[in-house]
Amino acid sequence: MKAIRRFTVRPVLPETLRPLTELARNLRWSWHPGTRELFRSVDPGRWDATADPVRLLGGVRAERFTELAGDEEFVRRLDEAARDLDAYVSDGRWYQQQRTAGELPSAVAYFSPEFGITAALPQYSGGLGILAGDHLKAASDLGVPLIGVGLLYRHGYFRQTLSRDGWQQEHYPVLDPHELPLAPLQEDDGTPAHVSLALPGGRLLRARVWVARVGRVPLLLLDSDVEENDPGERGVTDRLYGGGSEHRLLQEMLLGIGGVRAVRAYCRITGHPEPEVFHTNEGHAGFLGLERIAELRAEGLEFAAGLEAVRAGTVFTTHTPVPAGIDRFDRELVAHHFGPGAELPAIDVQDVLSLGMETYPGGEPNLFNMAVMGLRLAGRANGVSLLHGNVSREMFAGLWPGFDADEVPITSVTNGVHAPTWVAPEVLELGDAAGASDEQLWALRRELRGQLVTEVRTRLRASWRQRGAGDAELGWVDKVLDPDVLTIGFARRVPSYKRLTLMLRDRDRLMELLLHPEHPVQIVVAGKAHPADDGGKRLVQELVRFADDPRVRHRIVFLPDYGMAMARKLYPGCDIWLNNPLRPLEACGTSGMKAALNGCLNLSVLDGWWDEWFEPDFGWAIPTADGDAMEQDRRDDIEAAALYDLLEQRIAPRFYERGPAGLPDRWTEMVRRTLTKLGPKLLADRMVREYVDRLYTPAALAHRALTRDEARELADWKGRLRASWHRVAVDHVETSTTSATPELGSTLALRVRVRLGDLRPDDVQVQALSGRVDPEDRITDATPVPLKPVNGPDGEGGWSYEGPLSLDRTGPFGYTVRVLPSHRLLASGAELGLVAVPSDELVEAGGVLMR
Numbered sequence: 067m068k069a070i071r072r073f074t075v076r077p078v079l080p081e082t083l084r085p086l087t088e089l090a091r092n093l094r095w096s097w098h099p100g101t102r103e104l105f106r107s108v109d110p111g112r113w114d115a116t117a118d119p120v121r122l123l124g125g126v127r128a129e130r131f132t133e134l135a136g137d138e139e140f141v142r143r144l145d146e147a148a149r150d151l152d153a154y155v156s157d158g159r160w161y162q163q164q165r166t167a168g169e170l171p172s173a174v175a176y177f178s179p180e181f182g183i184t185a186a187l188p189q190y191s192g193g194l195g196i197l198a199g200d201h202l203k204a205a206s207d208l209g210v211p212l213i214g215v216g217l218l219y220r221h222g223y224f225r226q227t228l229s230r231d232g233w234q235q236e237h238y239p240v241l242d243p244h245e246l247p248l249a250p251l252q253e254d255d256g257t258p259a260h261v262s263l264a265l266p267g268g269r270l271l272r273a274r275v276w277v278a279r280v281g282r283v284p285l286l287l288l289d290s291d292v293e294e295n296d297p298g299e300r301g302v303t304d305r306l307y308g309g310g311s312e313h314r315l316l317q318e319m320l321l322g323i324g325g326v327r328a329v330r331a332y333c334r335i336t337g338h339p340e341p342e343v344f345h346t347n348e349g350h351a352g353f354l355g356l357e358r359i360a361e362l363r364a365e366g367l368e369f370a371a372g373l374e375a376v377r378a379g380t381v382f383t384t385h386t387p388v389p390a391g392i393d394r395f396d397r398e399l400v401a402h403h404f405g406p407g408a409e410l411p412a413i414d415v416q417d418v419l420s421l422g423m424e425t426y427p428g429g430e431p432n433l434f435n436m437a438v439m440g441l442r443l444a445g446r447a448n449g450v451s452l453l454h455g456n457v458s459r460e461m462f463a464g465l466w467p468g469f470d471a472d473e474v475p476i477t478s479v480t481n482g483v484h485a486p487t488w489v490a491p492e493v494l495e496l497g498d499a500a501g502a503s504d505e506q507l508w509a510l511r512r513e514l515r516g517q518l519v520t521e522v523r524t525r526l527r528a529s530w531r532q533r534g535a536g537d538a539e540l541g542w543v544d545k546v547l548d549p550d551v552l553t554i555g556f557a558r559r560v561p562s563y564k565r566l567t568l569m570l571r572d573r574d575r576l577m578e579l580l581l582h583p584e585h586p587v588q589i590v591v592a593g594k595a596h597p598a599d600d601g602g603k604r605l606v607q608e609l610v611r612f613a614d615d616p617r618v619r620h621r622i623v624f625l626p627d628y629g630m631a632m633a634r635k636l637y638p639g640c641d642i643w644l645n646n647p648l649r650p651l652e653a654c655g656t657s658g659m660k661a662a663l664n665g666c667l668n669l670s671v672l673d674g675w676w677d678e679w680f681e682p683d684f685g686w687a688i689p690t691a692d693g694d695a696m697e698q699d700r701r702d703d704i705e706a707a708a709l710y711d712l713l714e715q716r717i718a719p720r721f722y723e724r725g726p727a728g729l730p731d732r733w734t735e736m737v738r739r740t741l742t743k744l745g746p747k748l749l750a751d752r753m754v755r756e757y758v759d760r761l762y763t764p765a766a767l768a769h770r771a772l773t774r775d776e777a778r779e780l781a782d783w784k785g786r787l788r789a790s791w792h793r794v795a796v797d798h799v800e801t802s803t804t805s806a807t808p809e810l811g812s813t814l815a816l817r818v819r820v821r822l823g824d825l826r827p828d829d830v831q832v833q834a835l836s837g838r839v840d841p842e843d844r845i846t847d848a849t850p851v852p853l854k855p856v857n858g859p860d861g862e863g864g865w866s867y868e869g870p871l872s873l874d875r876t877g878p879f880g881y882t883v884r885v886l887p888s889h890r891l892l893a894s895g896a897e898l899g900l901v902a903v904p905s906d907e908l909v910e911a912g913g914v915l916m917r
Contacts, residue, residue: 080135085148090119096184097486118186159209171766175341177351188222200484204750206281214285232610322353349436355443370781379769382444426464468901475894482753490638499741516549518639555640557592571706580621585718592628638664645670793823831888836881
């Protein structure tokens with residue numbers, strides 16, 4: 067019979083064991099080996115089955131707690147772990163020790179649609195969430211005063227199984243917050259803290275706020291499944307990336323607008339410092355800027371001034387290299403949910419729309435773009451690898467017309483991963499890999515490979531049972547994989563650009579690699595396709611059917627339900643981590659980083675982070691055929707052939723090659739160099755320090771500088787600039803030489819006449835840009851030099867500017883001039899997207915200097 071109501075009955079712990087509750091409720095256990103081992107000793111079998119302290123404590127018999135309370139050694143270890151956690155969350159760390167502490171933000175609010183902290187809190191779907199989780203963990207380790215903000219999805223992301231014929235099946239387990247490592251945020255009187263959003267028609271969307279403790283960092287999760295909501299509103303936070311457009315819009319309004327309100331409630335209740343910086347991880351939380359403008363409007367600040375004040379303290383990180391990966395909504399749907407009778411009535415709906423509409427060449431003017439809004443509301447923006455920064459500047463260049471892509475104000479901070487979460491205990495125990503012997507490194511690799519083989523067989527047997535197989539027909543599973551065979555891992559989401567099935571391009575050749583008599587390889591594959599992506603599901607099925615072939619099923623496996631628990635075994639156990647996306651569509655790709663921290667070598671297309679840090683010491687680069695005219699099938703054939711060649715001719719022979727001592731010394735040396743040279747670059751600690759130094763601190767300083775009066779001044783000035791800019795022009799350019807071949811090191815005198823209309827020289831900067839030119843006379847590495855006003859205005863409103871032009875390089879060389887807005891409070895000269903350059907007629911008359 068089915069229960070009509072469900073309760074979570076909590077255990078009553080003896081007094082000496084009470085610290086177990088605090089240890090279980092702080093997710094630091096997920097990356098702290100000592101605490102994990104303590105919980106395992108409570109009930110090893112239950113721990114191995116759950117790896118979740120909350121579920122563990124909820125299932126242990128009372129007699130066992132009594133026994134543990136009398137175990138002096140256990141109580142001593144418990145007290146030690148509790149003291150260690152207390153010191154971790156209260157003592158000063160890197161952030162508190164910075165000399166420029168007075169400049170650092172008092173707090174940073176970090177918004178993301180998903181967070182991958184631990185499998186025990188399944189609120190993630192892929193790399194974006196895992197990155198957000200690692201960001202919080204590293205911030206905690208460094209003492210950065212972060213507040214995480216997300217949604218609590220009652221079904222999380224789906225669980226994946228396979229049908230008998232290999233088709234992906236989705237299952238959505240119901241999550242009870244009371245059975246998760248969460249606590250409700252409560253008002254002083256003990257009632258749950260709520261936030262609410264106004265919906266059209268006088269309805270309200272209410273949400274409870276849950277708090278997860280990620281070490282020192284609180285993570286606020288908003289949950290709309292509360293009794294006060296109507297059924298439709300209760301389902302807003304039902305599942306991650308589910309539902310239609312309006313459902314997604316409401317999720318993102320709750321995340322952004324409700325998230326700011328949750329942060330205000332949390333700071334009010336707990337006394338936590340108010341954030342000076344708001345960081346939105348992808349565009350899903352972009353509405354947070356509107357809520358903050360509305361807060362300032364309530365204090366009497368006009369919209370334009372409020373926008374400037376909010377921009378100063380906002381950081382936006384884009385993770386997508388393709389427009390299709392961005393959430394976009396019909397303008398009428400957005401307009402329906404804002405203004406009188408809906409949310410943020412104090413802000414004109416047209417002002418809301420103006421922030422997200424694609425009002426640039428190539429844009430769709432009827433669509434509201436969340437990434438565009440994120441960029442317009444943020445004073446600082448970044449991509450997540452050096453290459454992705456370049457791609458992002460190209461992709462969003464339309465927002466800054468007149469500027470070359472390399473001047474678009476989007477920088478990059480390359481992602482990192484949280485080593486304590488992802489590095490196997492055996493690798494940590496090894497210590498300094500530089501001093502380890504070849505025997506130690508090779509023994510470590512074989513031990514980890516053997517653990518993976520055991521894990522794969524267990525998971526594969528369970529998968530086949532779910533597919534309908536009986537034990538009698540699964541004897542072959544005991545011979546799947548070999549701990550002495552070169553093992554390749556491929557695990558990630560399954561959008562088409564990641565090319566799950568590129569390895570199947572020539573199946574006969576792949577079979578030869580798998581079954582090679584001297585240099586065999588074995589492959590472990592995992593990944594989920596989005597529930598609505600039938601194309602991705604077909605790719606999964608294609609891979610599964612190949613792996614089901616009795617001829618090769620001992621050498622290639624597909625494991626369903628890829629997630630954090632599986633990943634922690636997969637990364638250490640593989641010798642090679644394979645990544646073959648369509649370049650440059652991988653923003654960063656952190657799975658290969660996690661593998662590398664365990665001594666796994668990367669085999670990847672030069673995309674994302676691998677494009678930035680690849681060296682032959684660390685692995686292999688798959689050649690790409692990414693010319694504009696290359697047809698997709700042809701490209702896949704070429705790159706698959708290159709992959710097979712690398713495996714057959716270079717990688718497998720090196721793995722099986724033995725030196726004088728009978729060890730693969732060249733292979734182990736690559737493992738050593740990966741751990742010692744590449745590893746330190748890949749750390750989330752490095753990433754978060756970069757965010758603090760390059761983005762958070764400048765944003766905090768800009769936030770403080772923009773007082774109410776300064777914000778009004780800046781807004782008024784921008785309004786005046788935009789109204790007058792059409793009258794700004796470059797009229798005349800001349801230099802002090804007529805020679806077409808001046809000598810290196812010489813200096814020319816530039817004289818420029820510009821018209822400024824109603825503006826003054828203080829409002830602009832006139833620059834000369836010079837550098838090498840390509841065959842089409844485009845300056846490829848421009849160096850800007852400011853010119854100084856020398857007289858004006860003349861009778862026609864013209865101003866004269868002069869300055870030197872240094873000829874500091876040989877070869878084809880050119881120059882141009884431009885006029886930019888200039889103000890002490892601008893984060894970038896490109897911020898307004900306004901620039902005046904010489905007319906085509908003037909350029910043709912001047913020609914290119916020094917061909």
